[in-house]
Amino acid sequence: MSTAPQSSDSNGSRPDTVLVTGAFGLVGAATVRRLLDEGYRVAATDLDVPANRRVARKLGDPHLSAHWADLTDPNQVDDLISTVAPTAIVHLAGIIPPQCYRHPGLSRAVNVDATASLLRAAGNLAAAPRFVQASSIAVYGPRNPHRHNDILTPDTPIRPVDVYGTHKAEAEALVRAAPLEWVILRLGGVMTTTGGLAVNTDMLHFQAALPADGRIQTVDVRDVATAFAAALTTPAVREIFLIAGDSSHRQQQHQVRDSVAAALGLIDAFPPARPGNPDNDEAWFATDWVDTDRSHRVLAFQHHSWPDMLDEIRAKVGPLHHLLRPAAPLARVWLNWLSPYHGDHRTYADPWNAIRPRLGNSLTQPEQH
Ligand SMILES: Nc1nc2c(ncn2[C@@H]2O[C@H](COP(=O)(O)OP(=O)(O)O[C@H]3O[C@H](CO)[C@@H](O)[C@H](O)[C@@H]3O)[C@@H](O)[C@H]2O)c(=O)[nH]1
Structure with missing residues (x-):
C-alpha cells in the first residue's frame, strides 16, 4: 500500500509505522503532516x-491511514493496537481547557484512563513501541509571577x-512506570497562524x-x-522535555490575545x-515561562518566532483587515459582556472562582486563600 519510510540516521532506528492519537486535532494534524513530510507511515486515530x-x-496521503476509535473503550484500544502494531506511538488524544472543566469525568477517561489502556495494549505487542506522551506545563500549577522569579525546568x-x-x-x-521507551513533552501555549484554535464562547x-499579567510562553504548532x-528518534529516552518557543514567545496573557486580535x-x-x-499565589493560571535550552538542543524544534507568526497572520488576513477593523468596537462590547467579571468591579482577577458558575x-x- 505504501513505500517504506526512509532508513534511519546514525542516531537510532526510525519507527516504521507511527500511531498518532488525537491525530486530527490542532497538534495532531500538524504532527501527522510533519511525520508524512519526513517519510513516515502514519496510522492516525481520532x-x-x-x-x-x-x-x-x-491531509490525504498514500502513507496515511485513518482509524476511527474511541480510546475510552479499552476494547477499541486493543483492536487498534493489534491492527496497527505500531513501532511508535505519539499520544496526543486529550481533552483540554476549558472543555475538561465542563466534563471532568470525560477528562479523566481520556487524559488518564485511555493512556493506561494504550500503555497496557502496547505492552502486549511482541516489540514494545516507543511512547511519546503529550503533557502540559499545567502540571506545575498556578504561577504567581510576583512570587516566582525563576522559570520552569523539568526539575521544578x-x-x-x-x-x-x-x-x-x-x-x-x-507513562513513567511503563516498561517501554518513553519521552514526555510538556507543552506551553500552543498557537497557530492558520485557524484551528477552538475559539468559542467558553474559550473567550x-x-x-485569566490574570492579564500571568506569564505564558507560546509556541507555534x-x-x-x-x-x-x-522525539521518535532521539536517544534521550525516559526524559521530560519542555516545549515552548524562543524568547520572543515569553509574554503576558494580555499581550498574546491583544497582539493576535x-x-x-x-x-x-x-x-x-x-x-x-x-x-494570592493560587489565583493565577497554570502557565509560566520555561527553560528550553535542553529541549531545543536535543529536539531542535524552535523555528517560528512570535513576530513572524503575527506577520503570517497579517498576511493571511490581507485586505479583510480593513473590513474587520470597524467591527472591533462591537466585538469589545460583546467580549466585555462575555467576561466572568462583567458587572463586578473588584481589582484583581480570581480565575478559578470566576469560571466556576x-x-x-x-x-x-482546594485553593488556599
Ligand atoms: N481517538 C480518540 N481521540 C480523542 C478522544 N478524546 C479526544 N480525542 C481527540 O484528541 C484531539 C485533541 O485535539 P485538540 O482538542 O485540538 O487539542 P490540542 O490543542 O491538539 O491538544 C494537544 O496539546 C495539549 C497540550 O497543549 C495536550 O494536552 C493534548 O493531549 C494534545 O496533545 C481531538 O482531535 C479529539 O477528537 C478519544 O476518546 N479517542
Missing part, C-alpha cells in the same frame, strides 16, 4: 466526527491543582478570567510537531483584562 473526517481528507516540582494539570500529571506517572469566557517528530484587524477588541493578585469546579485540590 473520534469519528465530521470535523475530524474533514481534516483527514485534507509539579503541583497541579486543576482538573487538566492533575489528569496530565497522573498520565505522566503511568475562560480567557477573560508547527514547532510542536517538529518536537514530536524528533490586532493582527486580525480587531485593534483594541479585548477590554482590558484584570491583573493577578500579587498576594459557567464551567463548573475546575479544581481537584
